[in-house]
Amino acid sequence: MLPEKKITIAVDGYSSCGKSTLAKALAKSLGYTFIDSGAMYRGVTLYCMHHDLIDHGIPDKEAVEKALDRIELHFEYNPDTQISELILNGENVEHQIRMPNVAANVSRIAALKSVRHKLVEEQRKIGANGGIVMDGRDIGSVVFPDAELKLFVTAAPEIRAQRRRDELRSKGVEISLDEVIANLMERDLIDSTRVESPLIQVEDAIVIDTSFLSREEQLSEALQHVAAVAQ
Numbered sequence: 001m002l003p004e005k006k007i008t009i010a011v012d013g014y015s016s017c018g019k020s021t022l023a024k025a026l027a028k029s030l031g032y033t034f035i036d037s038g039a040m041y042r043g044v045t046l047y048c049m050h051h052d053l054i055d056h057g058i059p060d061k062e063a064v065e066k067a068l069d070r071i072e073l074h075f076e077y078n079p080d081t082q083i084s085e086l087i088l089n090g091e092n093v094e095h096q097i098r099m100p101n102v103a104a105n106v107s108r109i110a111a112l113k114s115v116r117h118k119l120v121e122e123q124r125k126i127g128a129n130g131g132i133v134m135d136g137r138d139i140g141s142v143v144f145p146d147a148e149l150k151l152f153v154t155a156a157p158e159i160r161a162q163r164r165r166d167e168l169r170s171k172g173v174e175i176s177l178d179e180v181i182a183n184l185m186e187r188d189l190i191d192s193t194r195v196e197s198p199l200i201q202v203e204d205a206i207v208i209d210t211s212f213l214s215r216e217e218q219l220s221e222a223l224q225h226v227a228a229v230a231q
Contacts, residue, residue: 013153037136
């Protein structure tokens, strides 16, 4: 039986821990709206790459800030894939934003103050009325610090790397495990040490370690926490 009270659920954690998979399943089970905040940062990154605003991995901060007013992002539900896909300036870029070259640049774009301010404002508008599950790096700490439920998802590093490699292979992208590990380590460092909205585990977050839990077990555990706060 679904809880009557519509709450805001913040799901944070490092990349490839399974937080998006859990957040999507949780939203579907509850009949909530799922918002992939990471996709929004990837969308901005893709725009910057297409307009030569990143040089050898270093963003042109001033040029990126000026370009933000020309970037429009929203999600459209695809009945075939059964997910909400990212639309960047009228183009479906869901596949493009999942590629390794975008992953290699997104943390540096996401570290920019101007980018974070723009997207945090957009995310707060989307979640103003509750009944949402949003995942990312700073959802419980910055975007929705008053969320009724905050989850912090984690997993062992070697498991994260293998999951990421399997995901890329399923999309036809061949990459070595060493490359995946290097990318994850770099992203972890940038995400957790950036000045603007670093990834942290807030005190009132509930930790879910997905290393050895099936997807069903992860969802079951999360739903128990929802039931405890949505009475």
